[in-house]
Amino acid sequence: MTAHRAGLAALGNTPLGDVPGDVRRLDLAVLTGIAAFLGSRLPEGGPWTADQVADALGAAPRHRWIPGRWLTVLADEALVESSAPGRYHRPRRYRRAELAAVRDTLDRARRGLGYPETLTRYLLESLRLLPEQLRDEVSAQTLLFPDGEFGVAAAAYRDNLVNAYLNAAAVEYVRRLAPGRTLELGAGTGSLTVGLLPVLRGCATEYLFTDLSAFFLEEARVRFGGYAFLRAEVLDFSQDLAAQCGPGPFDLVIAVNAAHNAPHVGELLARIRGLLAPGGALLLVETCREHHQSLTSMPFLLSARPGGTRPERRDTRAGTDRTYLTREEWRDSLAAAGLTPRLDLPPVDHPLAAFSQRLFVAARNP
Numbered sequence: 001m002t003a004h005r006a007g008l009a010a011l012g013n014t015p016l017g018d019v020p021g022d023v024r025r026l027d028l029a030v031l032t033g034i035a036a037f038l039g040s041r042l043p044e045g046g047p048w049t050a051d052q053v054a055d056a057l058g059a060a061p062r063h064r065w066i067p068g069r070w071l072t073v074l075a076d077e078a079l080v081e082s083s084a085p086g087r088y089h090r091p092r093r094y095r096r097a098e099l100a101a102v103r104d105t106l107d108r109a110r111r112g113l114g115y116p117e118t119l120t121r122y123l124l125e126s127l128r129l130l131p132e133q134l135r136d137e138v139s140a141q142t143l144l145f146p147d148g149e150f151g152v153a154a155a156a157y158r159d160n161l162v163n164a165y166l167n168a169a170a171v172e173y174v175r176r177l178a179p180g181r182t183l184e185l186g187a188g189t190g191s192l193t194v195g196l197l198p199v200l201r202g203c204a205t206e207y208l209f210t211d212l213s214a215f216f217l218e219e220a221r222v223r224f225g226g227y228a229f230l231r232a233e234v235l236d237f238s239q240d241l242a243a244q245c246g247p248g249p250f251d252l253v254i255a256v257n258a259a260h261n262a263p264h265v266g267e268l269l270a271r272i273r274g275l276l277a278p279g280g281a282l283l284l285v286e287t288c289r290e291h292h293q294s295l296t297s298m299p300f301l302l303s304a305r306p307g308g309t310r311p312e313r314r315d316t317r318a319g320t321d322r323t324y325l326t327r328e329e330w331r332d333s334l335a336a337a338g339l340t341p342r343l344d345l346p347p348v349d350h351p352l353a354a355f356s357q358r359l360f361v362a363a364r365n366p
């Protein structure tokens with residue numbers, strides 16, 4: 001079976017024709033929630049600069065850039081009027097009934113995309129707490145991992161149509177590759193790991209599960225304790241990899257929704273290539289578009305750490321507020337690092353492509 005067919009098989013008979021519409025509806029519902037928040041908080045008059053809006057909202061210094069990011073997107077989507085460059089009128093006020101309709105749309109789109117109800121609760125909560133997030137009284141991490149639980153992350157990274165498809169496709173590829181040594185970077189909640197480990201029994205000699213944050217590693221040691229070949233270690237993929245995990249070689253390197261956190265993706269890919277055995281493969285899952293639905297969380301995660309500086313991107317995203325690379329940028333970066341494409345899924349004309357979450361597999365030539 002091809003990886004694509006394995007991915008589709010995981011979805012059974014779920015109708016997919018409405019996926020692009022539901023992706024768009026979910027994005028617009030969240031963006032409308034942000035417009036409604038600004039409309040209810042900003043004073044009359046204007047037009048306002050992004051700085052004046054940050055002042056009016058009492059934004060903490062590290063989050064002051066975020067209202068400007070929202071306003072740019074809102075103006076692009078005609079939810080805010082911009083009479084001069086960098087100056088924005090207050091969004092209109094929304095009536096209760098309108099907001100209830102937006103919530104209904106959000107929940108229906110969420111259901112259509114196969115996300116559990118947790119996601120609706122999370123999105124509404126992160127909208128409700130925008131003032132507190134901006135003032136740095138509530139952290140985006142707390143909302144993503146309430147009481148240290150992984151439920152929201154599982155909804156976002158595993159329990160939905162596109163991730164069910166991508167994970168099943170990835171598992172099928174890895175089953176055929178039958179790697180001995182695997183290194184996972186930014187493994188976090190292990191949304192793909194959990195499906196991969198069973199197919200690695202019999203071929204794996206080592207699975208090195210790594211993350212920058214020790215928070216995830218203790219959980220992984222307990223949860224995956226039945227796999228004697230798994231080790232969980234701290235590893236920062238912005239630094240020299242071989243110095244942290246040894247010279248390799250690895251038959252497989254994995255990074256699921258993690259590699260875009262590298263300050264320079266090309267440098268990360270070059271380091272990964274250096275660790276791969278000839279014929280070994282890199283498997284990436286990456287979002288390739290900035291979705292509005294992430295605007296209540298992702299910008300807060302991108303702000304500087306308290307007392308620190310904002311992480312700068314030095315690659316094609318330098319000088320922008322972008323989190324992700326596009327599909328074309330990933331393909332170019334993989335090729336530039338000397339990695340040959342093996343998979344790039346879903347096919348661009350498939351309804352699942354509307355999520356803009358993709359599976360890339362690229363191999364080091366033997």
Ligand SMILES: C[S@@+](CC[C@H](N)C(=O)[O-])C[C@H]1O[C@@H](n2cnc3c(N)ncnc32)[C@H](O)[C@@H]1O
Binds near residue numbers: 153192235
């Ligand atoms: C969006 S989460 C995805 C986690 C995981 N792959 C999953 O699917 O559940 C991104 C992960 O990358 C990790 N991360 C971010 N920067 C990193 C770095 N420089 N080195 C290692 N891990 C990093 C974070 O701690 C987080 O666990």
